[in-house]
Amino acid sequence: MRARVLIRPKRGILDPQGEAVQRALPALGFEGVANVNVGRLVELDVEDAAQVEPMCEKLLANPLVEDYEIVFE
Amino acid sequence: MKFGVLQFPGSCDEVDALEAARRVADAELIWHANRDLKGADAIVVPGGFSYGDYLRAGAIARFAPAMEAVIEFAREGGLVLGICNGFQVLCEARLLPGALLPNSNRRFTFRQVQLEVLNSGGAFTRTCALGERLSIPAKHSWGRYHADERTLRAMDESGQIVLRYAEGENFNGSLHDIAGVSNEAGNVFGLMPHPEHAVDVSVGGSADGLKIFNSMRMAA
Numbered sequence: 001m002r003a004r005v006l007i008r009p010k011r012g013i014l015d016p017q018g019e020a021v022q023r024a025l026p027a028l029g030f031e032g033v034a035n036v037n038v039g040r041l042v043e044l045d046v047e048d049a050a051q052v053e054p055m056c057e058k059l060l061a062n063p064l065v066e067d068y069e070i071v072f073e
Numbered sequence: 074m075k076f077g078v079l080q081f082p083g084s085c086d087e088v089d090a091l092e093a094a095r096r097v098a099d100a101e102l103i104w105h106a107n108r109d110l111k112g113a114d115a116i117v118v119p120g121g122f123s124y125g126d127y128l129r130a131g132a133i134a135r136f137a138p139a140m141e142a143v144i145e146f147a148r149e150g151g152l153v154l155g156i157c158n159g160f161q162v163l164c165e166a167r168l169l170p171g172a173l174l175p176n177s178n179r180r181f182t183f184r185q186v187q188l189e190v191l192n193s194g195g196a197f198t199r200t201c202a203l204g205e206r207l208s209i210p211a212k213h214s215w216g217r218y219h220a221d222e223r224t225l226r227a228m229d230e231s232g233q234i235v236l237r238y239a240e241g242e243n244f245n246g247s248l249h250d251i252a253g254v255s256n257e258a259g260n261v262f263g264l265m266p267h268p269e270h271a272v273d274v275s276v277g278g279s280a281d282g283l284k285i286f287n288s289m290r291m292a293a
Contacts, residue, residue, distance in 0.1 A: 009174075013219060014174070014177055015175075015215070016179045017175060020142075045269050059132060059136075062132070064172045064220075065219060
């Protein structure tokens with residue numbers, strides 16, 4: 001099956017990439033945008049769904065500073 | 074005394090680290106695929122972009138065969154120095170607490186910085202005086218040190234915060250201006266600035282980086 005892992009910076013930690021995007025949007029005419037966060041997407045075909053979480057803990061994310069969400073299709 | 078300097082695909086500062094170490098002792102490169110640390114008395118994990126910084130800086134390097142050997146070496150008390158990307162690798166490997174995040178100034182920054190020595194009793198700064206300033210270049214875009222408050226307090230109490238950016242020098246937003254930290258046992262040390270680029274006054278105007286290599290030579 002296909003797993004989709006969304007990795008995002010933990011709330012409360014400065015996200016300069018998110019800030020950079022947030023500052024760029026008004027210059028393109030998009031107003032009213034706040035709280036932009038930039039994360040990462042990892043998609044993978046797996047045989048054993050139970051392995052995805054340990055993959056996240058060990059490699060795909062850094063749990064000290066990132067949260068992750070696993071979605072199976 | 075011999076330094077072993079790791080080399081990953083994408084490392085770029087391993088040769089400067091090798092040459093810096095050779096100013097005070099013997100040194101040899103250790104290729105990432107080798108588990109053999111070649112009898113090194115101390116290990117340097119160098120700067121650069123190991124594995125292209127793919128996924129996260131240092132995230133893949135921590136699993137290299139050479140790093141498996143370094144983790145065991147560190148667990149047995151061996152001296153390990155992580156510089157820039159090396160610091161990132163050591164944090165990913167959980168040999169050091171905390172993590173490195175994108176610079177708060179949102180820029181890759183390369184400039185000489187003044188560091189203050191907060192702990193001069195350990196293996197990496199014993200040739201420095203407490204409160205001494207070291208002039209060393211910093212060269213990174215992902216160097217903001219982060220750990221939770223409880224961890225920072227514990228590190229502070231056990232003298233693990235070894236170097237900090239002097240006032241006005243913290244361009245990356247590291248918490249508590251932290252530039253370099255050690256583990257609790259004091260045998261593993263990581264810093265974002267590059268001591269290997271400050272070993273000759275005719276290049277950059279400072280040889281303060283040699284103090285770290287000399288400290289390690291004495292302590293090994």
